[in-house]
Amino acid sequence: MIFATFPLAEALGAVLAHSHRLPGRVLKKGAVLDAAAIAALREAGRDSVVAARFEPDDVAENEAAERLAAAVAAPGLQPGRAGTGRVNLHATGAGLLRVEATQVDRINAVHESLTLGTLPDDVVVAAREMVATIKVIPFAVPGPVLAEVEQLAAAVPALTLHPFRPLRAGLVLTELPGLKESVTDATIAATEARVSALSGTLLPPLRCPHAEEAIAASLRRLLAGGAELLLVAGASATVDRRDVGPAGVVRAGGAIDHFGMPVDPGNLICLGHIGTVPAYVLPGCARSPRPNGIDRVLARVFAGLPVGAAEVMRMGVGGLLKDTSARPLPRARAAGRPPEAMAPAPRRPRIAAVVLAAGTSTRMGPRNKLLVADRGGKPMIARVVDNVLSSAARPVVVVTGHQAEAVRAALGGRPVGWVQASDYAAGLSASLKAGIAALPEEATAALVCLGDMPLVTGRMIDRLLAAYDPDEGRAIVVPTHQGQAGNPVLWDRAFFPEILALSGDKGARELLRHHAEQVVEVEVEDAVLRDFDTPESLARLPQRLRPVDVG
Incomplete structure (x- = not known):
């Protein structure tokens, strides 16, 4: 080049x-x-x-990024579309991400023009979560360099996603005199939350005395009930592999594989099995929902990965999950900050959605366009909000005004927030400002959606969210179709003050020109150009979405 x-x-x-x-x-x-x-x-x-x-053998940045993404992608990892030399990889479902660090290093060491960044190894990821990003640094890459990296990436997987299996887990809770009921309830709640987060289900928990035979009998009952994972929460902490909890596993016909782990909290976990079913005696910290060693173990079990002595003893790096008062300067006391101030930052921005549903619908005649029902009886605004809820945007805030109660009724039961635009008759800007003002402080950006665009799907919305990256100058995301800009538009929080200063019957389109260098365009289907605000426009809806009185 x-x-x-x-x-x-x-x-x-x-x-x-x-x-x-x-x-x-x-x-x-x-x-x-x-x-x-x-x-x-x-x-x-x-x-x-x-x-x-470009020189004859150069490969343009977007093509190079797409080719490297295709070489790196593994089952369960979906590359997005290239833009400005970047392709992001997202998980198609929940699972445990494994990263081969040495392979990532080899790829990055070939040439400065090609880079691969990933999440850490051995982390739980959710569906649609970004797990890696490929960035081509210059406008083009020499063809031989790209070919070398493709060959290297194809030789050894740098990334693998192990989907979670829907295991049935059984829980035994032992009891001793004086043990508070609230402690047992907290243990059940924390365990059920852990299991369900990993796509599993918790069978009805069994309570029994803190005794070897009672534990064994409960474990046998759970096995007979179809348990594929056994957990024992003792009323007293396990201090030896021959203690009551582990002994109960052995008496039920099992064996103990390993006691202890280099993760704190969670040191005193005991790993065993009964036949092919894992059987674990939990550490006392498992009563709390806070991260601890059991989370590391359960993630591997649900992902179908081995959890033996060798695997557990390699968990020391990154195994310190809490502060201790023994250290001279605990993190929670650094700079005088409270413990909650030291919580790790989220891995991805929190993008809210604002659905504008306050207009007077004058062009639709006597009907409110948002309340026009399709052939299935679903109002247009409900179709729009359901599409938004199927995306990763959260929270979803609906702005009401004209016929507010009817709009609320049409969305009954949906997990959305509400805000009333008291001056909605003043124009579109009033509704937009009300929605932006209602967003929580933790929202880093807002996707502004129109209530009369039912063809914009959650999949399209997620593509817009994936394109947002203010650190790279992509602070405003605009969907386009064949060069024509459409809706919804995503705005970084930095533009909220300018949006709140708008007036009249216009949205924020004028701001796009003033901040053109911050805009990234995402080419999508023509749905982003199609709103339905007149009686004639309803006939252009797909057949299943038309009202029954429209042919």
């Missing part, structure tokens, strides 16, 4: 290195300079431009 300052006479077909704001238009970084762009630069008084020109 040749990177240089080119005279405009020699710049045709080159890739623009920096954005240029010109009268009437913006030429964005990465644009291929055509005759019209060069003419616009010349009219603006420019005689040269910094750009890149």
